[in-house]
Structures are given as C-alpha cells and as structure tokens.
Amino acid sequence: MLTLSAKVLQQGVPFADNPVHRRTPRVLFTLTTNARLPQAARSGKAFLMREPGELPSGFPQVVALERARVQLGAVANLTVVPNELDYMADGDVVALSSDGRIRVLYRANTPHNGVLLTEQCNNYCLMCSQPPREVDDRWLLDEAMELISHLPRDGRPGLVLSGGEPTTWGAGFIELIDQFKRQRPNVVLHVLSNGRRFADFEFARAYAAVKHPDIAVGIPVYSADPTRHDYVVQAAGAFDETVRGILNLKRLGQRVEIRVVLHRQTIDGLTELARFIARNLLFVDKVALMGLEMTGFTRANLDALWIDSADYRDTLSEAVRVFKHFDIPVEIYNHQLCLVNRDVEDVYVRSISDWKKEYAQECAVCVRRTECGGFFASSIREVYSRKLVPFF
Structure with a gap:
C-alpha cells in the first residue's frame, strides 16, 4: 500500500494567509528529474531529487526525498519529504499546502488515478x-x-x-x-x-x-x-x-x-x-x-x-450467466481469483488500485498470484475469507 499524503520535513513554498476563502492555500507542481529542462518549460514544474547531489537552479520548486537532503541546508524553494514517497516519478503531480503536507494527486506510471x-x-x-x-x-x-x-x-x-x-x-x-x-x-x-x-x-x-x-x-x-x-x-x-x-x-x-x-x-x-x-x-x-x-x-x-x-x-x-444471456457486458471487481468459479474467469478483472492492494500470507505460494486482484489493504487488517485455496 502506498502513502499518497504525508507531512513534509521541510517546507519550501511561501504561503500567504487566505482567511477570506477559508481554504488551505496550496500549489500544484508537475515533477521532473530532467535538470536540463529548458527554462521556458520549467513553469509549474518541481525538480525531484531522489539521491544526494547538486541542487539545480532555475526551478520554482525542488522536492527532495529525505535521503537526498544531505548538506542541502535551508534553501528557500526546497521541500523535503519522507522517503516513503520514493515511488514518485517524472510526470507525477503533487500539491504542497500551507499546513505542511504533500499530496500526490496524479501518478504518471499507473492506470489507477x-x-x-x-x-x-x-x-x-x-x-x-x-x-x-x-x-x-x-x-x-x-x-x-x-x-x-x-x-x-x-x-x-x-x-x-x-x-x-x-x-x-x-x-x-x-x-x-x-x-x-x-x-x-x-x-x-x-x-x-x-x-x-x-x-x-x-x-x-x-x-x-x-x-x-x-x-x-x-x-x-x-x-x-x-x-x-x-x-x-x-x-x-x-x-x-x-x-x-x-x-x-x-x-x-x-x-x-x-x-x-x-x-x-x-x-x-x-x-x-x-x-x-x-x-x-x-x-x-x-x-x-x-x-x-x-x-x-x-x-x-x-x-x-x-x-x-x-x-x-x-x-x-x-x-x-443472466447478463451473458442478454449480451450485457459484465465484469467482476474486487474479488480473489481462487474464490470465484472457473466459469466467470473470463469476466474477472484485477481491479483494486495498486496503491491500496495487498495479498494475504496464503497467497505467497500461489502460482496464479499475478492474475489475481488481491485484497484491499483494509481487508487484510479487518476480515477476509478463510477459505482461500492457492493455486499450485
């Protein structure tokens, strides 16, 4: 399960109070790892620093993972975030807000947004x-x-x-x-x-x-x-x-x-x-x-x-069978492959979003795990079927 919202470790965006609208001031940025991006293309972009290195200039914002903060100091446009967000990548869109949080609004490398x-x-x-x-x-x-x-x-x-x-x-x-x-x-x-x-x-x-x-x-x-x-x-x-x-x-x-x-x-x-x-x-x-x-x-x-x-x-x-008989397209979401009958596998979909999907311990030995949609992370913590039958 991925963390999509976290408290920043260092805030690099100056915010003004906005009491009229009573909304949390926030700024959206598209992340890039291209330090040579033309200046004209840097508007609305934040440079993503994944590892220690030289701080690039010319970006309105730099978002650095905690492990990349070494010797960077308190730079005005530098926001430091926890390492648990190390999945962030080029094209992702984040929101930085005055309450000191970062939220990942869009991930470029997944269909689950x-x-x-x-x-x-x-x-x-x-x-x-x-x-x-x-x-x-x-x-x-x-x-x-x-x-x-x-x-x-x-x-x-x-x-x-x-x-x-x-x-x-x-x-x-x-x-x-x-x-x-x-x-x-x-x-x-x-x-x-x-x-x-x-x-x-x-x-x-x-x-x-x-x-x-x-x-x-x-x-x-x-x-x-x-x-x-x-x-x-x-x-x-x-x-x-x-x-x-x-x-x-x-x-x-x-x-x-x-x-x-x-x-x-x-x-x-x-x-x-x-x-x-x-x-x-x-x-x-x-x-x-x-x-x-x-x-x-x-x-x-x-x-x-x-x-x-x-x-x-x-x-x-x-x-x-009823839906198929009447030619109504049907799909099965949010189920485990071993808990549905074989006659519906053709309409079975691995639908659970990757950021909140996990597998039970019983699934570790299943040879069809990559075909299975798994569980909601909340199900693993709360309650799930005790009748799992891994495929061998």
Whole structure:
C-alpha cells in the first residue's frame, strides 16, 4: 500500500494567509528529474531529487526525498519529504499546502488515478468507503480544475472523478467536465455518481451537451426492490431517482455502467437484480459486480454486511450467466481469483488500485498470484475469507 499524503520535513513554498476563502492555500507542481529542462518549460514544474547531489537552479520548486537532503541546508524553494514517497516519478503531480503536507494527486506510471471532488453526498450508504460530511470543500473542485493543465497531453490516461457525490457542485461539475474536454480531451474520465442528480433532465442534458469524447458514469443499483435499495443507501426515494437518472443519460446517448457492491444486504437479490436490469435497463454499457471494501462505514456495519465471497460464488456465477444471456457486458471487481468459479474467469478483472492492494500470507505460494486482484489493504487488517485455496 502506498502513502499518497504525508507531512513534509521541510517546507519550501511561501504561503500567504487566505482567511477570506477559508481554504488551505496550496500549489500544484508537475515533477521532473530532467535538470536540463529548458527554462521556458520549467513553469509549474518541481525538480525531484531522489539521491544526494547538486541542487539545480532555475526551478520554482525542488522536492527532495529525505535521503537526498544531505548538506542541502535551508534553501528557500526546497521541500523535503519522507522517503516513503520514493515511488514518485517524472510526470507525477503533487500539491504542497500551507499546513505542511504533500499530496500526490496524479501518478504518471499507473492506470489507477482518482480525484476526490467532494465529501458531501445525498446518500448515506451502509458500506460507504468515503463517509459523507457536511463541509465547505469547494476547494476540492477548484483543485481538480487546476490539476487539468498538469495532466499529460498525449496518450490515453484514465482518471476517476469521485466523492461523496461529484454532481453536488451542479454547474461547477459540468464546467469541470467541459474544461477536461477543452484542455485535455485525451484523458479518459469515469465519474462515480449515485445517479440521482441526473433524474433532473435539464442537468442530464447539460452534462450530455459537453460532448466529452470519452466519459462514462458508474451508478450503483443495489436491488430490484426499491425498498431494499433505499435501505442500503439510507435515502428514501433514491431508487426512483437513480433509475430515472440512468434512463435520462441513456436517452441522451451517454455511457452508463451499473455498479453492484456485493454484501449480505444485496447478495440474496442479485439474480433477480440481474433479471431486472435485463428487462428494464438492457441498454446500459456495462455491469460491474464488486467486492466489499473494508473501510469507512463498512467497519461500523460489518455484522450487517460481511459475507464470505466463497459462500456466494454460485450466486455470482448465476448472475453472470443472466447478463451473458442478454449480451450485457459484465465484469467482476474486487474479488480473489481462487474464490470465484472457473466459469466467470473470463469476466474477472484485477481491479483494486495498486496503491491500496495487498495479498494475504496464503497467497505467497500461489502460482496464479499475478492474475489475481488481491485484497484491499483494509481487508487484510479487518476480515477476509478463510477459505482461500492457492493455486499450485
């Protein structure tokens, strides 16, 4: 598991107080190890020092690992960070803030990048991994807007926009998507939303009108029974708004993925949900069947949520068969390869982000470990299946 945020050991960015906006002042930099970068190209760049050496001049900021600080002294534009961030590399984007922290916002060498847009949400899901808070965190949207210009112009990097509920910002969210299209149309976007805001057809139409070239919305549906769905998300009427949101998006030609988190409250109705989707939402672009992440509210509601994935493997296979029968693309996320039936391996995805993925001790001898998605680090610490059967 990687550390994406840490306290700096030496602060090299001068910050002014910003009491008017009551937001943490911060500066974004793209890291480079090219000491010969032309002066004209150094704007917005921070030189990354991984080992002791001569301090380069001409960069607005130098970010040095602790082991590289030897004899550098208190240089005005030098920020020193813990060695645990030694994975940082060329093209990574970091934020340095006046509270003395560094956050890695984007890593150039991984497909697993996400941006938190807000902690606010109108759902209160039993298993929420990012529990909602009623706070003024508009600065997260502002930071995401600033991040765009630091992203690569070439290739097809992917970025997940998450929350909370990203659409909380209304017109601000639409403007963010529009800026991605204008500045970095090559960046593939995946929005994680509860879908309820898209029940407003005018909002859905504004989103579609941006015409971003490569964007999809992942929306959870937890049951074919509205009462059960609303219980899981702890919001009355959420099922109706979510389904109407999906219908509006598809009416407007937008890509939609349905996400189903599998746990004790959803697994019994999974096959019926598959049939519901086949009857009523046949036109969705994909269905993702997802394992439970042991963090956030899941810990508090563990008794009501936990079920060993080995015990529902046949139900999982049955649901996959329904989707395949109706030619609905389906994928299995956040599961361990030895705990799913062989008949679903063709839709199995190694989906857990590298920065929060670990393997159990039992996995050390498994010959298919490189094919397996592993565990969320939080699962290793909390609870995971005791029925692991390593492949030999």
